[in-house]
Amino acid sequence: MIKISTLFFITSLIIIATSCSFQKDGEWVNLFNGTDLTDWEANENKDAFKVVDGTIFCDGKRSHLFYKGDYKKGVFKNFEFKAMVKTLPSSNSGIVFHTQEQARGPLLVGYEVQINHSYEREGDFQELKKTGSIYGYRNVYFPTHNDEEWFELHFKVIENSVEVFVNGTKVNEYIQPDDPWRRKNDKYQKFNRGLIAIQCHDEFSKTYFKDIKIKVLPDAEKITPPTDKEWDTKITKLHHANFPVVDFHVHLKGGLKIEEVIENSMKLGINYGVAPNCGLHFPVTDDKSLYAYMDTVKSKPIFRGMQAEGREWISLFSPEAIAEFDYVFTDAMTWTDNEGHRMRLWMEDEVFIKNEEDFMNQLISKIESIISQEPIDIHVNPTFLPAVIADKYDELWTDERIDRFVKVLADNHVALEINSRYRIPSEKILRKAKEAGVKFSFGTNNVTSELGQLDYCFEMIEKLKLNYKDMFLPKPKGQKPVETKGLPKEITG
Ligand SMILES: [Zn+2]
Missing domain, CATH: 2.60.120.560 (Exo-inulinase; domain 1)
Incomplete structure (x- = not known):
């Protein structure tokens, strides 16, 4: 006869030995x-x-x-x-x-x-x-x-x-x-x-x-996909081809919250790079406010971008603080002309154009000095023209100006944004940039909470037959422009 305690002991052993099945x-x-x-x-x-x-x-x-x-x-x-x-x-x-x-x-x-x-x-x-x-x-x-x-x-x-x-x-x-x-x-x-x-x-x-x-977990109801089949197929084909489907130019504007950006990202299958405007008179204006911002986005499932504003930004931040961002971009929409007018090209009442040719010559020179001297990864809102001359885009962006634009991008390994909000640059300019080996990024530059679906960018993937090797991705730590090129003391030209 076995004692109860022994039986209990043996049973316990069996239970421990086979615990998985229990x-x-x-x-x-x-x-x-x-x-x-x-x-x-x-x-x-x-x-x-x-x-x-x-x-x-x-x-x-x-x-x-x-x-x-x-x-x-x-x-x-x-x-x-x-x-x-x-x-x-x-x-x-x-x-x-x-x-x-x-x-x-x-x-x-x-x-x-x-x-x-x-x-x-x-x-x-x-x-x-x-x-x-x-x-x-x-x-x-x-x-x-x-x-x-x-x-x-x-x-x-x-x-x-x-x-x-x-x-x-x-x-x-x-x-x-x-x-x-x-x-x-x-x-x-x-x-x-x-x-x-x-x-x-x-x-x-x-x-x-x-x-x-x-x-x-138990069986459950199937979940309804958040997009239609056409979108799912389009996005899946790109992901399958290793193509970085990333909108690098998103702002938390028009009440848009980071949680909504992330939700949109998961819904559409688009990765986002969210960027604050950093410069004089902007909320991120020195190292302290930069680090404070970084704390709010550090663990978020996004790229962290820096939109460098005006030409003064190079004197406001340390290289170490700038390198906290995954990438840096700027445009050529804010600059001071030869007569001393500080212009913001998207503000109609801040634009001074006496002579279109002269304006264009100044613009291309500004673009060259920004791209060659500022330690940036991407040039955004590229080839943008003020509203008063926008309908002459193809005429004013002459072959000679396009060649200078493409050359300065290629020489400095700065990527070119395909901007879906303004639908710029034109296909002709993008084609020349591709031939010169310039890398591309996608960007919306939203001003409202609506991020859109990168329509112009997707059109250009088809038209230019872009593959993943044509696309920009941020450089790893130690290889960022601000780390390899450093910050210039001042911008000349
Ligand atoms: Zn922007």
Whole structure:
């Protein structure tokens, strides 16, 4: 006869040993025991994954590590996933879900939540998709964490939708329509149910994972996509082509709040760069107000831009403070003419044009001195003409002036904004800029809370056959114009 206490002891042991199968849905379950790869199985390169100091360390040739434990037999449909992740410089990794076993190669089934802060490889293909991207379907092009720092990657899959969070901030969302556009080879990249796998991308990518856990969620109603099928297809094709769909020229104007910008971003699949106006008599006017502003946007899922105002901005901020921004842009709409009139070209009563030719000569000279001397990434509102002469745009922007404009951009590696609000520059100018190797950015320069949908930019993608290599993206720390070029003492010319 067995004593009750012994029986209780044995039962407890059994419960502990098989605790996974007793987990209830809706509770977090650890998938990694912290000591070895029990429950996990690698495919093509088994030694790409090892356990180091309680973490899974991906360090080896391309391979995928599948969770093959008892819990739900590794097959998950609706769930939340969390892991602590640490990348090293140039790491590329990811978590693939709703996938299937496959002997080798990139996984053809399911979606990948991308992990990449600074991956750069020599060769023809430049990977632009950053951590938090739903790889190739809704990309994140802005930085969401740093290398060599642990961050929490968290995503939530419900029926036809996924939301991605980094360190508790939602950075991305994708709601898949019925029968979405897919390239022929990618027809299994859809929501379904399936395995979870950790990606080791290549032998140069080193990534750590720990505290890997999952919470199974109940079946739910499908979510209605926020846009129509036509928009979804257009955006998905661009994301699939690694094309940075970014509006770098957004202002919090007309009552527009940053939360609304972010909501719009997730809805449309457009990344945004939000910029305050920085200069004399603007709210951001010195280092102190710059850092105060930066505190309000630091952890937001956007690019942080600086619109440099007037020509005085170079004397108001330190290079270190300017380098806090992801990028800097300015236009040539505010300047003082030869007779001493300080003009703002969009203000009708501040424009002085006695002679159109003379005005144009002064304008192109101003543009040249700004672009060649100020440490900026993008020239915005480009080729803008005041309302009184705007209808003579094609006549006044002569070939000679266009050539000077394009040359100063190319020589100084300053990107050219395709402005969707003013629909400038003209196709002719953009074509010449492309031939000269100038990079482009998209921008709205909104004055109201309506951000629009980059119509003119999308037209130009088609007309100029732009691909991702034609497009601007902010430079990493240490390579920004203000860091390499420095601030000039004064602007001459
Ligand atoms: Zn602006």
